[in-house]
Amino acid sequence: MSRERFDLLTLQEAMDILGVSRATIDRWRKEKQLPYIKIGKEVWVNKQKLHDWVQLHALKEPEEKGPRETADRRTVTVGYQSGAALLWSTLIMKQLGLFEQELERISPATEYEVRWTNASNGMELVEELISGRAQIVSVGDYPISASRELGLLLPRFRPLMLAFDGKTRSGGGISLVVPPGSRVRKPEELAEVSISTVGHSSASYRLKEYMGVFGFDSAPITHRSMGDCLSGLVEGSTGAAVLWEPYLSWAQLLGAGAPIVSAGIGEDYLTGLMTDGNWAEGNEDIVIAYLKAHLRAHAFIRRQPERAAVLVHQASGFPVSVISLVLPQIRWDASFYSRDLQTLNRVSGRRERELQGGTAVGTGVAFQKRYLQEAAEALKLPILPDAPLPGEWSQEQIY
Template sequence: MPKERFDLLSLQEAMDILGVSRATIDRWRKDKKLPHIKIGKEIWIDKNKLQAWVHLHSRTQAEDQEARKYESAASSSAQVITVGYQSGAALLWSTLVIKSLGTFDEELRISSPSTEYKVRWLNAPNGMELVEQLIGGNVQIASVGDYPIIASRALSHILSRFNPLFLAFDGKTRNGGGISLVVPSRSAINRPEELSGVAIATVGNSSASYRLREWSEAFGITSEPVEHRTMGECLNGIMAEEVGASVLWEPYLSWIQSIGAGIPVLSEGIGGDYLTGLMADGNWAQGNEDVVIAYLKAHLRAHDFIRNEPARAAKIISDASGFPVAIVAGVLSQIRWDASLYNRDLQTLNRLSEVQSDRLPARSESRHGEGFALGKHYLQNAAEALKLPGLPDTPLPGEWSREILY
């Protein structure tokens, strides 16, 4: 039968697998973008796409339980440190390794054995939400992409009490690798130029939306409207074929290709590297240097673990994030795990800041021209404590080195 050849489930078969009623599955099709295909009056569901959709939505309950656990801990006498992270952003997966292996807790015990700390972890859907938490004092250390990094810098020019501090880089990919425009697999679109007039979904105010703007200018794409969604909703939009294209970052990019639901039409950026890093509240960091250095030691250890034990790292990240281990392993190998500061990285951030200056809050005259606030000495102290080769006071020159990795 045709449905067997295409590995399709009838609506009743899908209801039986999920154990839900017709009313529930109809609501999920409408509200949660459950992928489906309508042929005449019949509704079919692709088995592989259903599995991916279930993985995507099954993590919510566990995360809610974890949040309640840490809320109760906050009422104790321990000093609470909140670390913001994004399990859905592959270039920031080092945080999942730190959390799963308990290396930050371990380094805190080493640095301050007489102080009781409680580490709280906040999983956010995007980096700008973590920037808001930094501004509000609810998060002390956050893992974010390059757009939130430069947005923090811009916001500090109009929020006098906000003092964002850049601590270290995290995952890096060359020339924008790791973010791509993706169209549904049955789309007739083959080139970026053909996307004009097509609805494109992206995460608003993110590294993805910044790349979309660059691509649009480079290829003359005029897309109205651009739909701002979560990354999961961008993925679902392609799977359900309800948008013409979505900007996906890893691991969503590899995942949608693995199930045959989407095809990248643009795999590289327009000249700029894709960078991520650690931000902290600078005012808090000044009074908590031991804590900052302890986290950076855990950060450097996570990078070393991912580089030298990729199979174990992939299993840990898969368990923590819900993404298939094969997808995680493939993505990890494409990322440069390197905390160190290169001139090329700072130039990329400054270029991004200049390009986005008309989209972000204007600088006040008193702080005009300031560069990024860099906590270089924290990273240097962390490297020294781990007996790693010393980092210089100035950014590293030249291209990324295969030997100099932190």
């Protein structure tokens, strides 16, 4: 009998509906009698009973909290992108409950609630950050640079970069792809081909740069979701698409397309963690706890890639074969290098400025390195200097 007949949800589906991590839903099962059914090793949740349970607790919450109204309770919303491979460390954190573990360590007496919000692109998460609906977000290098401009326009918004996430060399994580059988053989022939990509993203930024270099500025551009870009290649409804990982590797495994240039598009592809400096100043303990979880997630991916691939599959739905192919191609390194700052400066279109007092990078996006330093020290990792690490990326990945 199928589970649909009994209207059953997997535990992961219930987590997605409630927007919580595995650690939180396990705690609710134990402490708040969240209804579930266990058959063998599998845990299921009846959809109607879950709805009733949510309604019951929503109604009872003021009454239940009566004796504890003065107790310390803090909520943190984390924005992530399950469809961007260079940001999959957040999925590892969510699946393993690493952030919740670190929050409990800093203050066992405090009740923390972590909310997770998934977005299709980084600019959506920057909007969440500006509005205060999210406190920490994981985004690509274009949204990082764009947040600086928004910070100049919005005086109450102080974009603060906390650390880097996944990195790929020489544009390896993003590439312009054409479908099999395409008549396009070189970039100049793209002038009359329809090209699709995600608007206002790291992919669209690189497409614009690429068009300028090879002189096909007249090519028609369509802004679509990354999933739709891949579907367009599969169905043959688009002449080319700029894909980021894992869609880039997935397209090649499906035989739906191949990069028109093997080296990808432009400079290194970088991603990182952003917050609002105003919020960070009042919540430094939470920021450091998050960065500790972030560094632990990086170490987990590097040391246990096979298990990490399974966890990412459970959280995102991408095939394990695709995830296993992509994970080793990404440099999981939270630290700042001079090379990274140069790339961000190029993305922002502004000339490089020297780091001043460890509080600002050349793009004008503030970076308080003390948070990452304290997180690394707490995990007994090598001490991070105040200045960016010199030159190119080191051979050994520590952070």
